[in-house]
Amino acid sequence: MELRHLTYFQVVAELGSIAKAAATLRMTQPTLSRQLAYLERSLGYPLLARTTRGTSLTPAGIGLYDHLQGVFQQLEQIPEVLRSSHARLRTVSIGVPPGLPQAWFTHFRVSVEEADTRLRLAVFEATSEEQVKLLLGRHIDVGLVHAEPPRVASAKVLTQPLGCAFSEPRPRGRSSALTYADLDGLRVMAHAQTETPGEETRLRSAAEAAGAKVDWMFRPFSHHGRLIAEAADVDAVVVGEETALKEFAGWEWLPFRKDEENAEVVTWAIWDEPVPPDLTVCLIAMQKATSHVERWDYGG
Known part of the structure; x- marks a missing residue:
C-alpha cells in the first residue's frame, strides 16, 4: 500500500x-x-x-x-516541521474552532513565543467534535473547543458573550442586550449538535424557560453561514461577536444579557495523556491572552 x-x-x-x-x-x-x-x-x-x-x-x-483526516493534516505539516527542526525549534500542534477571537489568539501566540523563543505553534481549524478525534488520534497536542468533553483533560481558558445577528435592524428603543423572550416568533439559526455539543439543548431550554416560541433551525456552518441563513430566510443567527463581524457583516449583532441562561460561549483547552511537554507554557500564555483582551460588552 x-x-x-x-x-x-x-x-x-x-x-x-x-x-x-x-x-x-x-x-x-x-x-x-x-x-x-x-x-x-x-x-x-x-x-x-x-x-x-x-x-x-x-x-x-x-x-x-x-x-x-488527521493523517493528511500531519502530512501537510511536514514542511513546517522540517523548518522548525532545521532551526532547532519545537512545535505544538493546536486545534482552533470557528469563531475564536483573532485578537485573543494573537496575544496567545505572542505570549508563547515570548515565554520560549524556541517554541512555535502549528494551527489547525476544526470543530470541537473533530478536535477531540484529532487529539485522541495524536494528530494535535492541544485543542480549543466550545464544550468540555468527558474523555480528556481540560481547563477553561476563555469566556465571551453569545448573542444574535439580526438580518433586519431591530426597532429603535429596544434594549442593547437580548433576552430569550426577544426571540419569540422569530426563525433563528444556530450551530448543529455536531459543531457545538449541547448547544441545541441549551438554547431550546432557555427559550422555553422564557416562554418564547422560537422556530429553531440547527445547521453546521462556518464560512458560508450567511449564505445558509439567507437561503433559509431566518430572522437571526445565534453566534459570538467575532463570527458576526466576519460572516454576517451588515447584520446587527446584540449580546444576550449576562443574567440570561446560556449567555456565554466558553472555550476550553483540552489535552490527553501523556501530558504534552509544553502544555504549561501554553496554558499560562492562554491566561495572559485572556487578561489582555478587552472586557466583553454584554450590553445593558
Whole structure:
C-alpha cells in the first residue's frame, strides 16, 4: 500500500462516485477501480459499497476516512516541521474552532513565543467534535473547543458573550442586550449538535424557560453561514461577536444579557495523556491572552 492509494480512496469517499473521482484524478475508471481493490486487499477490509446510485463507505471505510483526516493534516505539516527542526525549534500542534477571537489568539501566540523563543505553534481549524478525534488520534497536542468533553483533560481558558445577528435592524428603543423572550416568533439559526455539543439543548431550554416560541433551525456552518441563513430566510443567527463581524457583516449583532441562561460561549483547552511537554507554557500564555483582551460588552 502506498500513499497514493489512500489519496484515491479519500477522493472517492468525498465525491461518492468512482467515475467522478477518476475524472478528478485524471485516471480511467477501470484503473482507479483496480487501485481501490488493491487497497482493500492490502488492508483486509471492504471499504466501499458500490451501488447503481454511486459509492458509499462501509463501516471500515468510514473509520479509515475519519482517520485519514488527521493523517493528511500531519502530512501537510511536514514542511513546517522540517523548518522548525532545521532551526532547532519545537512545535505544538493546536486545534482552533470557528469563531475564536483573532485578537485573543494573537496575544496567545505572542505570549508563547515570548515565554520560549524556541517554541512555535502549528494551527489547525476544526470543530470541537473533530478536535477531540484529532487529539485522541495524536494528530494535535492541544485543542480549543466550545464544550468540555468527558474523555480528556481540560481547563477553561476563555469566556465571551453569545448573542444574535439580526438580518433586519431591530426597532429603535429596544434594549442593547437580548433576552430569550426577544426571540419569540422569530426563525433563528444556530450551530448543529455536531459543531457545538449541547448547544441545541441549551438554547431550546432557555427559550422555553422564557416562554418564547422560537422556530429553531440547527445547521453546521462556518464560512458560508450567511449564505445558509439567507437561503433559509431566518430572522437571526445565534453566534459570538467575532463570527458576526466576519460572516454576517451588515447584520446587527446584540449580546444576550449576562443574567440570561446560556449567555456565554466558553472555550476550553483540552489535552490527553501523556501530558504534552509544553502544555504549561501554553496554558499560562492562554491566561495572559485572556487578561489582555478587552472586557466583553454584554450590553445593558
